[in-house]
Amino acid sequence: MLDISKIRKQFPILSRKVNGQDLVYFDNGATTQKPQAVIDSESNYYQNENSNVHRGVHFLSGLATDKFEETRNTIQAFIGAKHSHEIIFTKGTTDSINLVANGFRTLFKKGDEIIITELEHHSNIVPWQMCCEQSEATLKVIPLLDNGELDMNEFNNLLSESTKLVAVSHISNALGTINDIEEIIEKSHKIGAKVLIDGAQAASHVSINMQELNADFYCFSSHKMFGPTGVGVLYGKEEILNELSPYQGGGEMIKEVSFSGTTYAELPHKFEAGTPNIAGVIAFKSAIDFITNLGVETIAKYEDELLQYVTSEILKIEGVKIYGTAKNKSAILSFNIEGLHPYDIGMIVDKMGIAIRTGHHCAQPIMEKFNIPGTARISLAIYNTKEEIDLCINAIKKAKLMLS
Amino acid sequence: MSTIQEIQKEIIEDFAMFDDWIQKYEYLIDLGKELSPIDEKYKTEDNLIRGCQSRVWLHAEHTDGKIIYTADSDAIMSKGIVAILINVLSGQAPSEIATAKLDFINKIGLKEQLSPTRANGLVSMIKQMKLYALAFNN
Ligand SMILES: Cc1ncc(COP(=O)(O)O)c(C=O)c1O
Numbered sequence: 419m420l421d422i423s424k425i426r427k428q429f430p431i432l433s434r435k436v437n438g439q440d441l442v443y444f445d446n447g448a449t450t451q452k453p454q455a456v457i458d459s460e461s462n463y464y465q466n467e468n469s470n471v472h473r474g475v476h477f478l479s480g481l482a483t484d485k486f487e488e489t490r491n492t493i494q495a496f497i498g499a500k501h502s503h504e505i506i507f508t509k510g511t512t513d514s515i516n517l518v519a520n521g522f523r524t525l526f527k528k529g530d531e532i533i534i535t536e537l538e539h540h541s542n543i544v545p546w547q548m549c550c551e552q553s554e555a556t557l558k559v560i561p562l563l564d565n566g567e568l569d570m571n572e573f574n575n576l577l578s579e580s581t582k583l584v585a586v587s588h589i590s591n592a593l594g595t596i597n598d599i600e601e602i603i604e605k606s607h608k609i610g611a612k613v614l615i616d617g618a619q620a621a622s623h624v625s626i627n628m629q630e631l632n633a634d635f636y637c638f639s640s641h642k643m644f645g646p647t648g649v650g651v652l653y654g655k656e657e658i659l660n661e662l663s664p665y666q667g668g669g670e671m672i673k674e675v676s677f678s679g680t681t682y683a684e685l686p687h688k689f690e691a692g693t694p695n696i697a698g699v700i701a702f703k704s705a706i707d708f709i710t711n712l713g714v715e716t717i718a719k720y721e722d723e724l725l726q727y728v729t730s731e732i733l734k735i736e737g738v739k740i741y742g743t744a745k746n747k748s749a750i751l752s753f754n755i756e757g758l759h760p761y762d763i764g765m766i767v768d769k770m771g772i773a774i775r776t777g778h779h780c781a782q783p784i785m786e787k788f789n790i791p792g793t794a795r796i797s798l799a800i801y802n803t804k805e806e807i808d809l810c811i812n813a814i815k816k817a818k819l820m821l822s
Numbered sequence: 823m824s825t826i827q828e829i830q831k832e833i834i835e836d837f838a839m840f841d842d843w844i845q846k847y848e849y850l851i852d853l854g855k856e857l858s859p860i861d862e863k864y865k866t867e868d869n870l871i872r873g874c875q876s877r878v879w880l881h882a883e884h885t886d887g888k889i890i891y892t893a894d895s896d897a898i899m900s901k902g903i904v905a906i907l908i909n910v911l912s913g914q915a916p917s918e919i920a921t922a923k924l925d926f927i928n929k930i931g932l933k934e935q936l937s938p939t940r941a942n943g944l945v946s947m948i949k950q951m952k953l954y955a956l957a958f959n960n
Binding site for chain 1: 843844847848851875876877896897898899900
């Protein structure tokens with residue numbers, strides 16, 4: 419039996435007050451809160467283990483390096499990657515996508531096509547626009563259906579021999595849609611295109627296995643899965659990572675440096691120039707342990723229960739419209755109330771201690787499609803409860819009353 | 823016509839009557855609802871104020887040595903905030919506006935009552951109003 423109150427106790431911030439009220443944190447899509455184990459691990463590193471990785475011969479450097487690499491191995495197991503050197507540490511999802519897009523700038527050429535979708539986060543749009551600008555490749559976009567699912571017929575039409583890469587999010591941060599990435603990967607591979615999955619919203623909510631999924635790249639951020647900020651992962655297949663040129667030059671990524679030429683280090687170091695966020699990476703392991711101890715399936719099942727509940731409760735409020743009603747949905751609920759601006763709603767419920775997100779969620783093309791300035795978004799995590807949902811719904815009702 | 827300083831004093835007194843955030847917010851919402859409508863032709867991309875999460879349009883006209891501001895927003899709270907600023911600054915001389923110290927904001931708890939992004943919106947609104955004043959002053 420899942421004991422949510424026990425889980426909540428592991429998150430110190432959940433017992434704080436906001437504007438004099440108990441905090442109800444429903445902005446998990448932006449970033450999740452951190453359990454004590456992650457906080458302890460980060461502070462323990464600075465208290466007892468601080469040293470640079472991969473360079474010193476002394477005791478502490480060895481210790482820090484071991485723990486740093488332990489996280490890499492943990493992630494390898496967590497996502498079912500074939501090799502640990504296929505796990506590249508980055509600053510976050512945005513950084514991971516930029517690394518790949520940058521690497522392809524010199525490999526793509528005029529006439530090549532990159533396919534993205536209408537529901538991408540700006541992080542999975544702009545790097546490809548930049549890549550296209552330099553390589554003269556063309557960007558194609560899979561449109562959205564009204565329910566927030568991708569138009570897969572249109573995807574089939576867009577796929578061609580010119581398609582070199584398909585970049586799509588696993589789960590939409592603005593709509594909650596879980597995309598059928600299995601089908602996208604299979605079809606793209608058939609015509610020889612590579613696939614990058616933006617897994618920022620997925621990694622702690624659905625189980626992922628790289629060898630089964632067969633994606634060429636998969637990106638995610640530690641801070642959206644109970645870990646520290648400033649740490650992310652790029653998973654890439656070994657043979658493709660070997661083909662890509664490095665993103666940044668510097669220390670740690672080289673084999674030999676001389677002024678006649680420099681040779682690059684092996685994976686993963688080739689892509690990890692400079693001193694990384696060592697404390698963050700080490701603490702990230704505690705976050706993964708937290709997830710695996712609970713079990714991703716258990717988390718997903720509980721979050722789905724919350725999603726069903728909040729959906730049915732919010733629909734009882736007159737004038738509510740939900741954006742994103744895909745059959746397969748993660749615990750993200752985007753909505754508007756007729757005649758009200760999402761910002762006004764967010765401002766008022768904030769005074770009641772409730773943290774929701776309002777705005778375009780860094781996905782302006784979606785807002786354009788639905789012709790709205792933005793939405794209010796509730797995004798849930800394992801530590802949220804039905805009681806909190808009740809508080810939130812009441813606050814929204816109160817906001818509606820004040821604003822009408 | 824009262825001076826900027828006098829109007830600010832009145833607003834501070836008004837807000838002092840409120841016990842809690844609900845009353846302050848309701849007051850802002852009412853101000854927003856009462857704000858005289860802006861001429862639709864001024865709701866242009868150029869007149870949008872950057873730095874607000876909602877869309878806020880601000881238009882300024884210079885007549886008889888005074889600046890008349892009109893504004894609108896698609897969010898009612900933003901409309902309320904811009905309405906307060908208009909109450910304080912509209913109808914004053916450019917030189918007065920450009921040098922005005924808007925200390926009522928801290929004294930009515932507006933800044934602290936409003937979230938940081940909202941406060942940013944407020945800062946952008948004031949900046950834009952003062953920019954008009956500077957432009958008309960030259
Ligand atoms: C779907 C998606 N992609 C990418 C990102 C960017 O992640 P980060 O800011 O951690 O780089 C986010 C974060 O909001 C996201 O939700």
